[in-house]
Amino acid sequence: MIKDTGTAARTRARTAEGNAHAEPDTSLAGRAQRLAADWAPTLARVLLGLVLAWFGYHELVQPQLWTGYVPAVSATSTFAVVLVLVHGWVLLMLAVAIIAGVALRLAAAVAALLLLQIVVTLTITGGLTDLTLRDVGVFGLAICLTGNASQRAVLTG
Numbered sequence: 238m239i240k241d242t243g244t245a246a247r248t249r250a251r252t253a254e255g256n257a258h259a260e261p262d263t264s265l266a267g268r269a270q271r272l273a274a275d276w277a278p279t280l281a282r283v284l285l286g287l288v289l290a291w292f293g294y295h296e297l298v299q300p301q302l303w304t305g306y307v308p309a310v311s312a313t314s315t316f317a318v319v320l321v322l323v324h325g326w327v328l329l330m331l332a333v334a335i336i337a338g339v340a341l342r343l344a345a346a347v348a349a350l351l352l353l354q355i356v357v358t359l360t361i362t363g364g365l366t367d368l369t370l371r372d373v374g375v376f377g378l379a380i381c382l383t384g385n386a387s388q389r390a391v392l393t394g
Contacts, residue, residue: 286336293328
């Protein structure tokens with residue numbers, strides 16, 4: 238079942254409770270603002286999921302290209318390849334959960350922790366680079382989704 242916990246649902250509930258004095262803004266700008274408020278978190282969720290899926294897929298297809306990012310392990314070791322493969326599967330599973338809206342806040346929190354680890358490791362090993370700052374942005378998106386309880390098109394049991 239798909240559940241709608243968005244702003245529009247809350248607005249309808251408040252209006253039904255007797256808040257008849259507030260008239261909704263029916264202008265084009267008002268409708269656009271409501272549309273953006275209702276769907277922006279869902280779009281952010283899908284985009285975060287796509288980023289995680291992209292990197293997870295590439296870690297699974299060519300793990301040897303990613304072993305250099307594994308801290309404290311030789312990049313040429315089999316153990317580094319195994320760690321990259323596990324990391325790739327975790328990224329893919331988080332991507333599916335986030336896009337589908339399954340245990341969304343938990344999946345976003347786990348993704349945020351994983352991205353924090355990536356940011357810290359990249360900062361320690363290479364300093365603040367464009368790569369590190371990109372991941373800071375993705376980390377921030379995961380944090381925002383962790384704190385957002387209002388979402389559209391989420392799966393519930």
